[in-house]
Amino acid sequence: MPRKPSYDRDALIAQARDIFWRHGWAGTSLKDLERELKLKPGSFYAAFGSKDTLYALALERYAQDGVASMRTLAEELGPLGALKAQPRRVIEASELPTKACMLAKTFAELQAKDHDLAAQARTHMVSMKTCFADLFRRAQDAGEIAPDHDPDRLALRYQSDLLGLRLSAERDDVNAAEIAEDIAADLDRL
Numbered sequence: 001m002p003r004k005p006s007y008d009r010d011a012l013i014a015q016a017r018d019i020f021w022r023h024g025w026a027g028t029s030l031k032d033l034e035r036e037l038k039l040k041p042g043s044f045y046a047a048f049g050s051k052d053t054l055y056a057l058a059l060e061r062y063a064q065d066g067v068a069s070m071r072t073l074a075e076e077l078g079p080l081g082a083l084k085a086q087p088r089r090v091i092e093a094s095e096l097p098t099k100a101c102m103l104a105k106t107f108a109e110l111q112a113k114d115h116d117l118a119a120q121a122r123t124h125m126v127s128m129k130t131c132f133a134d135l136f137r138r139a140q141d142a143g144e145i146a147p148d149h150d151p152d153r154l155a156l157r158y159q160s161d162l163l164g165l166r167l168s169a170e171r172d173d174v175n176a177a178e179i180a181e182d183i184a185a186d187l188d189r190l
Contacts, residue, residue, distance in 0.1 A: 007037075007038075007039070007043070007047070009047060012037050012039070012047065013054070013057045013058055013061050014061060015036065015037060016033060016036075016037060016054050016055075016057075016058045017058035017059075017061050017062050017102070018097045019032065019033065019036055019097075020055055020058050020059075020102070020106075021058075021062065021096075021097045021098060021102040021105070022097040022098055024105060024106075024109050025055060025106065025109055025110060025115075025117060026109065028051075030044070030051050033051065033054065052116070052117060055106075055117055056116075056117060056120055058102075059102065059103065059106060059117065059120055059121060059124055060120075060124070062102045062103065062124070063103065063124035063127055063128065066128055066131075067127060067128060067131045070082055070086065070128075070131050070132070070135065071131070073085060073086065073089075074135055074138070078139075078142070078144075079134075079135040079136070079138035079139040079142065079144070080135075080139040080142070080144040080145065080187060082135060083132070083135055083136070083139070083158065083187055084184040084187050084188070085184070086162065087161070087162060087165055087179075087180035087181075087183040087184055088177070088180045088181070088184070090162065090165065090166055090169070090180075091165065091166070091169040091176045091177060091180050092177075098170065099166050099167075099169035099170050099176075100166050100167050100169075100170055101162075101163055101166050101167075103121045103124050103125050103128070104121075104125070104163050104166070104167075106118065106120075106121040107121040107122055107125065125159070128159065129152075129155045129156060129159050130155070132154075132155035132158050132159055133151045133152045133154070133155035134151075135155075136149070136151035136154045136155055136158075137151045145187075145190040146190060149190055154190070158183075158187075161183050162183070164179075165179050165180060165183060
């Protein structure tokens with residue numbers, strides 16, 4: 001009978017997500033992962049098979065957490081309130097490994113190499129955009145946004161604004177808080 005692993009696989013995926021998010025795919029070696037996750041090579045391969053498999057799981061976790069966070073925020077603040085609050089949340093979150101979006105970083109790093117992980121990052125970005133579009137539709141249904149706006153187009157613009165904001169938040173010569181306020185204020189004009 002095989003022995004039960006002595007580690008929490010979900011916790012390792014979350015930890016790996018943060019390592020990959022901070023350092024990227026190329027900047028994270030298998031030895032880095034084994035050391036940080038405290039796994040011997042055999043245990044690593046038994047748990048995940050490969051660095052790419054673990055990276056894909058980390059991307060999926062990142063995307064699922066992002067969608068779940070937006071849905072929870074919408075339950076608390078309503079759809080428009082969630083959309084308005086999100087820009088400030090992403091730049092003020094001190095517990096994040098980095099402010100830049102892991103999906104965007106992955107796509108930018110790997111799409112020129114035609115790597116499968118770039119396609120997965122793109123798919124997850126589409127899922128996030130779909131979440132935003134749903135919130136814009138719900139805000140329209142509630143009368144908070146004029147009915148003549150296309151929720152899918154609003155979602156694409158909003159996602160683009162957030163990606164730019166998150167990258168700007170990495171710079172010390174940009175006041176990301178002002179940009180976050182501008183993004184939220186623009187939503188009030190819809």
